[in-house]
Amino acid sequence: MQPKLADVAKLAGVSVTTVSRVINERGYLSAETKEKVFSAMQQLNYQPSLAARVLQGKQFKLVGLIFASLENPLIAQVVEEIENNLFSHGYKAIICNSMDNPEKEQQYLKMLMANQVDGIITGSHNEGIKEYKMSGLPIVSYDRYFQNKIPTVSSDNQAGGELAARTMIEKGSKKLMLVSGSLEKRAPNNSRITGFEEIAKAHQLPVSVVEFPFNATPTIRRATLREKLGAYQPDGVFCTDDQTALLCIQEAKKLGMRVPEDVQVIGYDGSNYVQEYHPELSTIVQPVSDIADLLVRILFNRLQKNEDQLLDNYVLPIKLLQRDSLRN
Amino acid sequence: MQPKLADVAKLAGVSVTTVSRVINERGYLSAETKEKVFSAMQQLNYQPSLAARVLQGKQFKLVGLIFASLENPLIAQVVEEIENNLFSHGYKAIICNSMDNPEKEQQYLKMLMANQVDGIITGSHNEGIKEYKMSGLPIVSYDRYFQNKIPTVSSDNQAGGELAARTMIEKGSKKLMLVSGSLEKRAPNNSRITGFEEIAKAHQLPVSVVEFPFNATPTIRRATLREKLGAYQPDGVFCTDDQTALLCIQEAKKLGMRVPEDVQVIGYDGSNYVQEYHPELSTIVQPVSDIADLLVRILFNRLQKNEDQLLDNYVLPIKLLQRDSLRN
DNA sequence: TATTTTATGTCAAACGATTGACATATTGTG
DNA sequence: CACAATATGTCAATCGTTTGACATAAAATA
Numbered sequence: 001m002q003p004k005l006a007d008v009a010k011l012a013g014v015s016v017t018t019v020s021r022v023i024n025e026r027g028y029l030s031a032e033t034k035e036k037v038f039s040a041m042q043q044l045n046y047q048p049s050l051a052a053r054v055l056q057g058k059q060f061k062l063v064g065l066i067f068a069s070l071e072n073p074l075i076a077q078v079v080e081e082i083e084n085n086l087f088s089h090g091y092k093a094i095i096c097n098s099m100d101n102p103e104k105e106q107q108y109l110k111m112l113m114a115n116q117v118d119g120i121i122t123g124s125h126n127e128g129i130k131e132y133k134m135s136g137l138p139i140v141s142y143d144r145y146f147q148n149k150i151p152t153v154s155s156d157n158q159a160g161g162e163l164a165a166r167t168m169i170e171k172g173s174k175k176l177m178l179v180s181g182s183l184e185k186r187a188p189n190n191s192r193i194t195g196f197e198e199i200a201k202a203h204q205l206p207v208s209v210v211e212f213p214f215n216a217t218p219t220i221r222r223a224t225l226r227e228k229l230g231a232y233q234p235d236g237v238f239c240t241d242d243q244t245a246l247l248c249i250q251e252a253k254k255l256g257m258r259v260p261e262d263v264q265v266i267g268y269d270g271s272n273y274v275q276e277y278h279p280e281l282s283t284i285v286q287p288v289s290d291i292a293d294l295l296v297r298i299l300f301n302r303l304q305k306n307e308d309q310l311l312d313n314y315v316l317p318i319k320l321l322q323r324d325s326l327r328n
Numbered sequence: 329m330q331p332k333l334a335d336v337a338k339l340a341g342v343s344v345t346t347v348s349r350v351i352n353e354r355g356y357l358s359a360e361t362k363e364k365v366f367s368a369m370q371q372l373n374y375q376p377s378l379a380a381r382v383l384q385g386k387q388f389k390l391v392g393l394i395f396a397s398l399e400n401p402l403i404a405q406v407v408e409e410i411e412n413n414l415f416s417h418g419y420k421a422i423i424c425n426s427m428d429n430p431e432k433e434q435q436y437l438k439m440l441m442a443n444q445v446d447g448i449i450t451g452s453h454n455e456g457i458k459e460y461k462m463s464g465l466p467i468v469s470y471d472r473y474f475q476n477k478i479p480t481v482s483s484d485n486q487a488g489g490e491l492a493a494r495t496m497i498e499k500g501s502k503k504l505m506l507v508s509g510s511l512e513k514r515a516p517n518n519s520r521i522t523g524f525e526e527i528a529k530a531h532q533l534p535v536s537v538v539e540f541p542f543n544a545t546p547t548i549r550r551a552t553l554r555e556k557l558g559a560y561q562p563d564g565v566f567c568t569d570d571q572t573a574l575l576c577i578q579e580a581k582k583l584g585m586r587v588p589e590d591v592q593v594i595g596y597d598g599s600n601y602v603q604e605y606h607p608e609l610s611t612i613v614q615p616v617s618d619i620a621d622l623l624v625r626i627l628f629n630r631l632q633k634n635e636d637q638l639l640d641n642y643v644l645p646i647k648l649l650q651r652d653s654l655r656n
Numbered sequence: 657t658a659t660t661t662t663a664t665g666t667c668a669a670a671c672g673a674t675t676g677a678c679a680t681a682t683t684g685t686g
Numbered sequence: 687c688a689c690a691a692t693a694t695g696t697c698a699a700t701c702g703t704t705t706g707a708c709a710t711a712a713a714a715t716a
Contacts (some may be wrong), residue, residue: 049444
């Protein structure tokens with residue numbers, strides 16, 4: 001059995017109240033007693049029962065992370081950085097892979113509420129889930145709009161789309177194609193599309209649009225891309241996520257199109273993984289560290305009930321990573 | 329405030345004991361009462377306080393996952409599949425990125441103990457951490473050997489190394505190179521090396537060995553690989569992980585070596601990501617789903633105190649995924 | 657009809673830590 | 687020396703749920 005407060009008290013030769021005082025830093029305490037208590041805790045390898053503390057109204061120091069899937073390198077990185085961030089504040093993260101499944105997401109929310117987590121950070125695709133409102137929990141979202149004053153952090157999707165268009169037009173592309181990795185309305189994501197389209201229109205260049213449902217498999221995407229690339233023969237393709245962009249490059253090459261001579265390709269996300277292991281891909285890079293940082297910061301702000309200066313949306317700047325899928 | 333048991337009881341017009349009986353399925357209960365209670369729970373959106381239940385000796389239904397880093401696609405996939413598996417059993421997962429840092433791992437163990445998680449699944453690199461013994465928690469490990477009867481699940485590393493060697497030798501490689509993604513002793517990992525070396529020796533073929541410390545950055549790996557490839561000019565390279573294999577292919581090409589004509593390359597891991605987005609790479613594929621499944625199954629077995637038929641090591645079969653980095 | 661079985665209720669003690677109220681020493685300060 | 691500040695102790699209630707002991711009443715069975 002795990003040692004309890006009383007065991008520590010006995011070993012240290014003090015009362016349980018005193019031990020509790022030491023742990024919670026209340027009242028007057030001599031250095032000597034603190035020392036005794038701490039060493040007793042060490043010896044017994046004592047860890048206060050979180051369950052018992054929570055019952056007293058203390059925080060669990062537990063945050064729920066709801067994201068679609070860790071198999072997306074960007075999400076994996078965001079989750080990892082959030083987790084590191086939380087850890088440094090003494091918080092733990094419960095991970096929830098919603099798999100883009102609203103039912104699963106709903107069940108997760110119930111679980112998280114039962115666990116009485118202190119807050120939730122979500123980057124999942126499904127919205128209109130009423131439990132979000134009911135939960136009464138502090139929630140922060142990544143790159144998703146919610147109806148009810150849930151703060152959202154995202155990269156500057158609009159500017160990203162614009163930058164992608166401007167860049168490839170500058171470098172000579174005239175016959176553009178836009179591939180949306182997932183069609184969901186209301187996602188900030190969509191600004192990537194509008195940003196791109198606006199610039200294209202300003203230059204009076206046509207844009208062929210391909211949209212995938214979010215659950216399209218790589219195989220389906222490949223087949224579709226192959227067909228669209230072959231049929232339309234674009235000389236510049238912007239994909240709203242890196243993974244689709246990779247497929248796009250690969251299929252273009254299979255069709256005998258040279259990248260970037262015949263067709264330039266730009267992706268979106270710029271995870272560490274893509275930067276390191278797909279050196280060819282040019283992409284719009286999201287500031288992941290800043291995003292993770294801000295998400296946690298906002299959550300803590302809400303946790304501490306400092307309901308002050310909370311914006312509804314935080315939009316962080318993106319930048320272009322230019323590599324071989326773009327001409328010089 | 330969250331509704332409590334008493335609120336449900338009042339709304340359902342029964343006693344708290346009855347509600348508790350319904351929830352815990354104890355004693356005699358009429359269908360009618362159950363119905364009333366369930367509907368009251370629904371109406372109030374009642375979730376029993378896990379903290380209170382845990383205090384009564386119930387399980388948290390919480391498992392700690394300690395892995396090095398989610399930025400490795402294989403780990404991300406393993407974690408994701410474990411999490412899905414746990415979820416279907418009503419369990420949640422706390423995620424811990426140890427970042428290959430023993431100190432962090434130790435802190436995590438403490439946290440997990442304080443949280444009174446029901447068990448731990450670890451695939452982290454650091455061993456000899458005494459807290460593992462002290463924790464008294466059921467632990468299962470992935471691809472790591474521990475001294476003290478902690479069950480381990482791994483892919484058949486030895487067979488994987490052998491298969492890699494046999495395959496490339498069969499396909500004509502005579503000047504072999506072995507690149508170890510991380511040098512750690514005592515890891516099952518090492519069998520990949522010995523397996524490869526044994527077959528090479530049996531064929532009286534020389535093997536040049538390159539070893540990286542686990543924390544070598546991609547940049548360092550690239551530079552080293554470039555030099556070793558250039559100096560040794562191997563015609564067959566086996567890398568003990570896919571990421572290093574990708575770097576290897578890329579650097580070989582930069583050096584003007586053709587893959588697979590001049591040099592064949594085989595990796596190890598075969599995560600979904602690599603299969604989908606690096607179609608060129610040939611690799612030894614670990615059965616990730618089976619691994620995740622087994623890890624969870626073993627953990628549950630220990631949780632239920634069925635200390636029966638528990639092997640120390642479970643070695644699951646691997647298979648070769650042959651693609652363009654190998655000759656036909 | 658007598659006796660089980662079924663169905664529910666009341667009550668109170670746990671689980672482990674926190675905390676307020678209050679008591680009692682030992683210091684230190686003016 | 688008086689009075690405050692410091693240091694610790696005792697005691698009991700509390701958080702929300704579980705559970706055992708016991709009581710009671712209705713329905714089912716013998």
